Amino acid sequence: MKILAISGSLRAASHNSALLRAMTRLAPPGVEISVYQGLGDLPLFNPDLETSDPLPVRKLRSHIIASDALLIASPEYAHGVTGVMKNALDWMVGCEAFVRKPVALLNASPRAVHAQAALHETISVMSAHIIEAASITVPILGSKLTEDCIVHHPQIAVSLRMALAALCDAAALHKAAV
Secondary structure (H helix, E strand, O other), X not given: OEEEEEEOOOXXXXXXXXXXXXXXXXXXXXOEEEEOOOHHHOOOOOHHXXXXXXXXXXXXXXXXXXXXXXXXXXXXXXXEEOHHHHHHHHHHHOOOOXXXXXXXXXXXXXXOHHHHHHHHHHHHHOOOEEOHHHOXXXXXXXXXXXXXXXXXXXXXXXXXXXXXXXXXXXXXXXXXXX
C-alpha cells in the first residue's frame, strides 16, 4: 500500500512535517509512506497556466494519483490554511486526483481548529473521502518533541498507529471496490 504524506509547512523545523516523518517510521510492513517534498516548487495557481500543465503540478498530481491514500498535516496561519497548502489544493481542483481518495487530516495543534475545518471543507468539496477515524489531533505544538520523540512516545505512537490502521483499512476497501 502506498500513502503520500503532504505537509502544509515549508519550515525545516515544522511540527507537521515531523509528525508525517514519524508516520513513515510507524508504518507497518507492507505500507510505504513517502513525504512529498515539492510543494514549494509549485507556481502560484493561475487558471491561465492550467493548460500548460507546469512540471511541478504534473509531479504532484502523478504522486497523488499513484497513491492509495493521503496523509495531510498543515499548520494554521491567521485562522486559515497555509498559502502553500491552499495553492497545492487549488492546482488539484481541476483534475480528479482527489476524487474518492481516502484522506487522513492530521493536526499538530489543538488550537488549529479553523485551518483544520477549512482543510476538511476544501478536500470534501474536491470529493475526497476523509477518514474521520484517521483524522486526529496530536498536541505536539510547543512540546519540543522531535521526530524521534514522537515515534517513541507511548501515547502518541499508539494514536498514530491507530489512525494509520484506519486509513489503511479505508484504502484497502477503496481498492477492493475499484
